[in-house]
Amino acid sequence: MDVSLAQFVAQVVSNPILAVTVLLTLGVIFVNGWTDAPNAIATAVTTRSINIRPAIIMSAVFNFLGVLLMTMINSSVASTISNMVDFGADTQMALVALCAALFSIVVYSVGASIFGIPTSESHSLIAGLTGAALAVQGGLDGVNGQEWIKVIYGLVLSLALGFALGWGICKALTIICANMDRRRTNKAFKYAQIFGAAAMSFMHGAQDGQKFIGVLLLGVAFCNGQPDLVNAAIPIWLMMLCSITMGVGTSVGGEKIIKSVGMDMVKLETFQGFSADLAGAVCILLSTLTGIPVSTTHTKTSAIMGVGAVKRLSAINFSVVKDMMLTWVFTFPGCGLISFVMAKVFMMVF
Template sequence: MEFLSEMLSNPQGIMLIVIIILALGFDYINGFHDAANSIATIVTTRVLTPFQAVLWAAVFNFAAYFISLYIIGEFKIGNTIAKSVDGSVITLEVIFAGLVAAIIWNLLTWKLGIPSSSSHTLIGGFIGAAIANAGGFVSNGANVIVYEKVIPIFLFIFGAPILGMVLAYFITVAIMWICRKQNPHKCEIWFKRLQLVSSALFSLGHGGNDAQKVMGIIGAAVIFYHINVDQDPAYLVENVDTFKVFVEHWWWVPLASFIFIGLGTMSGGWKIVKTMGSKITKVTPLEGVAAETAGAVSLYVTEHLGIPVSTTHTITGSIIGVGITKRVSAVRWGVTINLLWAWILTIPVSAAIAMAVYYIITLLF
């Protein structure tokens, strides 16, 4: 309570509170925007009703908190996001502008039913606002963008769906070969049950991947505040892992991040469910298991590597992979190409919006 009173007593503290509220709001939006990623196939195959599906996904979104904290033991993706731009150009205004841009793009694509990446819009907004603050790509002789963190993120715009597609293709082929002599009706019953498991695994990956991105943004804001406003020595020691210090002292932020993404998932995103579950290709329970398993494995691998990837891109690639096992024409490539354009445009458009927001708030304040 004492620290909260201190923050409310100065403009930068108030800005930090606004950023935390906005970040958790983005987390909630991310949940309902990306709910389709983990429930689209389980709804379209009628394994669960829409309400049952979002509840199922939300529970496992939140459960990912305990896996990240007690099994993995760290929040690698949150750390990557917090350090994706040079610390010298991070200000609360930069973070605020990046969040506003990300929320605008997420709501726009949700309204249009386009399954774009919440991850990439957040990163694009953060980068765009930082460049606006620095007045270019270089500040005081240093790159504004920390390329060793950001380049893998850019590469996985294409790498994540390709990985999901390849895994889903081979998983589907393997399952079909194993079940080639089995009774089709019995197999369908079993695969409907297995979809509960595969969608839960994917929801764990979604929660673990996406909630950490919000943690990273809040972490960057908190670290800036402690270093530049209250000059907390815990954050000023050279070579200290300031993100680790943040997680230890602001333990409620990871918890809140996972709670809000779970609540958002419970709100659903039905337009995107339709696109993911039926417009790309028709999906059976067997194919749903293959797509969700491939997507989950892709997310676990990239989370282990600390690379923030798009759960949307990953599951889309996986759905394409199962479609190709039937025939190439089973995939509606026109829909897929439109999605690809949305993916390519997400980071630059979000960056441009963030730049505009940054210039507006600096002019007003």
Template sequence: MTYALLIVVVITAVIFEYINGFHDSANAIATVVSTKVLTARAAIIYAGVLNMGGALLGTHVASTVGKGIVETSSVTQGVILCALFSAIIWNLITWYYAIPSSSSHALIGGLMGASIAKSGLGVVKIHGVAEKVLIPMVTSPLIGLVIGFFFMVVILWVFSKSNPDKVNKYFKKLQLLSSGVMALSHGTNDAQKTMGIITLALVSFHSLDSFEVPKWVIFLCAITMGLGTMAGGWKIIRTMGSKMIKLKPVHGFAAETSAAAVILGASHFGIPISTTHVISTSIMGVGSTKGIHAVKWGLVGNIVMAWILTIPTCMLIAGVIYHILPL
């Protein structure tokens, strides 16, 4: 039964990773599709391959998720399974309503909720959660917003006397590069969260003596993330690519470059930020340079509300599942 449960946990983690790629594919390709720089099919293949490549670049974020959120000694296969179920449910709900929410925070919230249901509040590493989750949850979107705004202002100033049509043709080529870097950065952060969860499951099963992500876990998560991204979550792609603001190639380039810089920096320091939050606020920041009314703030309000609710809702769902299932 124990071996069977471990297998179920790994399979469920792979399903979550696939849905993560599917749900968050908009992060990498929404802008490049909406600006018509690439066709939708070409964009998802391009992003999928680069997501896969980004997932192979390190395991700092995986370590934070696996051993920096809750006490590993209190985590069981059942706790991990409930956390995954919670994150999957939340991702499917937000996908259905076309809301670009955070798969990362859904997974972290689920892990915290299931762990508390089993062992109480003391199992949560408060300092780690505050430093690596809560503070970045607030600061990283703000940084994306500010960088996006000022980067776009600089671009507008540099090309202020240039022909707008020629500028956009130039940025169509540059956006191929920026969207690729965005997809790569998405892989460096998001794919690693599932690596951390699977490794945590192996540690709790005593298959590993210490928390070190096995090579097969890295490759499994990288491939699954890539395939999920290639499936494309079109509802959320439309929300981010056109419903928040009408984008041109220059705006897409500025938003993607700004977001990728924030995400790559976070990945380097092992901080599991929401790539969805960062690219969304970067788009908002870039769009604000067209005027405050250019951004559809009503839609933005709905998105922000989903961001606020993600962690507590997933904690609650995971806790309920833990008490319902005979684990």
């Protein structure tokens, strides 16, 4: 399937359900840039390496570049998302169910962001798609187990590898810089952390941008009567559309989330913030190259906990960690159930 921009616009104008699907997808991408992307710059802001407004602008730019460049190099995450569920042979009903899934994601994500709680847009997306597919197929036939298991791999990878890399990098820097002039190292790590925040923003765009590109392509395929994305090519204009939308969402801000992730969990110095950013970026890069969907929030939070553990375990505010973990645990059943119910309602209405 190869879709030109002119063909896409014509389909959106002529098919109201596809138009709603596209608007909802762009809405979810915007919300992702607004609520999830601030995790990438949280530590750099809270260690005062960069002010919040320049940090948000920088993050928006690198989110844009991450979506655009990494999708051109390796689009395996987009393929994983689109192949994770099976909406059945009735592509009209599949498109309606996809609308319901996206609607439920927006409702769930905005509700959580109002309270300043970091949400996992990745898990919201996966839960929403899964709930809708189960509603359409009436059972587990709507889930591709071989692809869905990558979600579990991603959960383990983001938690275990994020923590281990955060601890390892921070421990190594502590040993290397033990006898160095503290003022000089602080100045160097201030700039290093800006680089780390840019790298995290780039990888956030690379990972999450591909997920939503896969959803948009799935909607176009359903509109064309295709139940899957076999031999689908990702056009440049679609990469641009997703990356611009995410960049605009990031520019809106996310001060509550920056405070929750960067300050409330553990107090960080500049070299520790750099360690967390570098660990998170490396973990997300490995996941993206292997086609495993991971959560930026999961990865960054785990890396920060690993860094905090170098000091001492008591340096971590476990009440904040507990709140975040509960949020993640509720995402799959919560968003999945909303999506299941909304899919049933949408299919009856349309």
